[in-house]
Amino acid sequence: MKTIKNIAVLTSGGDAPGMNAGIRAVVRAGIYNNLNVFGVKRGYDGLVNGELIPMDAKSVANIIQRGGTILKTARSDEFRTVEGRQKAYDNIKKLGIDGLVVIGGDGTFTGASKFIEEFDIPIIGIPGTIDNDLAGTDFTIGYDTAINTVVDAVDKIRDTAESHDRLFVVEVMGRDSGLIALRSGISTGAEAVLIPEINVDYDAIMKRLDKTRKNKASRIVIVAEGDKEGGLVVAEKIQENFPHYDVRLSILGHIQRGGKPTCMDRVLASRLGVASVEALIEGRKGEMAGLICGEVHFTPFNKAIKHLDDINENLTRIVEILSL
Numbered sequence: 001m002k003t004i005k006n007i008a009v010l011t012s013g014g015d016a017p018g019m020n021a022g023i024r025a026v027v028r029a030g031i032y033n034n035l036n037v038f039g040v041k042r043g044y045d046g047l048v049n050g051e052l053i054p055m056d057a058k059s060v061a062n063i064i065q066r067g068g069t070i071l072k073t074a075r076s077d078e079f080r081t082v083e084g085r086q087k088a089y090d091n092i093k094k095l096g097i098d099g100l101v102v103i104g105g106d107g108t109f110t111g112a113s114k115f116i117e118e119f120d121i122p123i124i125g126i127p128g129t130i131d132n133d134l135a136g137t138d139f140t141i142g143y144d145t146a147i148n149t150v151v152d153a154v155d156k157i158r159d160t161a162e163s164h165d166r167l168f169v170v171e172v173m174g175r176d177s178g179l180i181a182l183r184s185g186i187s188t189g190a191e192a193v194l195i196p197e198i199n200v201d202y203d204a205i206m207k208r209l210d211k212t213r214k215n216k217a218s219r220i221v222i223v224a225e226g227d228k229e230g231g232l233v234v235a236e237k238i239q240e241n242f243p244h245y246d247v248r249l250s251i252l253g254h255i256q257r258g259g260k261p262t263c264m265d266r267v268l269a270s271r272l273g274v275a276s277v278e279a280l281i282e283g284r285k286g287e288m289a290g291l292i293c294g295e296v297h298f299t300p301f302n303k304a305i306k307h308l309d310d311i312n313e314n315l316t317r318i319v320e321i322l323s324l
């Protein structure tokens, strides 16, 4: 097994609260294990352009509580090309980097897999995306904070909806995944939740909305961004069906990606940061560190990026049962 001396860490794809806690953990665990640690700016773009900076313990002080990512992030087009990856490899070699930790989602791990295939670089991934749409971990870094942000926003919307007897359609993030919508829907008492994983039965939804009217002044319908039609069309359909309803649409957008990470996200990021450095030292590569039932597990990138369509049907049932 090759002894590693120099490692680098980057954040890539959409930012997620808790990424800074992950960077801090990688840097400090690296230093603790006598490694030199570099930070890569702007995700894979920084690897391609040689934007690597040495990190010390002080460089990650006072960031565990901050949202966003101090290393910045990007969705790199150049790294998708063979020439781009060659440039990235040259920069890595120049600095003698022999291990990489990448924090991101499925796009990040797809890029990492290609890079390993071509250049045999040891890379360990940490799941960092608000969408929670990776296999091999119960939760991704940022998901808990994001759903709490949604819950806070929807509680506020409920106040005004209740005062005006209105129905609000609230669109939340999740390009391919309804997990933000489903959990926040249950915890805000939404009357219906529409997600990309399940075909919408509009007749059933309309019946449910009408039925709930006698018990409730306000109704909330949560729609995941990745739903076939999206919040606007759903709101229009409901309004057409029930012209006498006072329907409003609220798209929460990028507010869901910002803010202080919750305790859960900070602990998750800290645990996976330490685990990823230890994994590189042990000679692992091409795997994502995740937490399953409270224990660290490693999952090959190609399995981690498999988007799971098997939504827990019990959760959708709970929305219906409790919407009365």
Ligand code: F6P
Pocket (backbone or CB within 6 Å): 014, 105, 129, 130, 131, 173, 174, 175, 225, 257
């Ligand atoms: O991947 C996380 C995510 O927040 C998705 O839910 C959303 O569709 C996407 O990023 C938005 O990305 P961008 O900020 O690049 O438009």
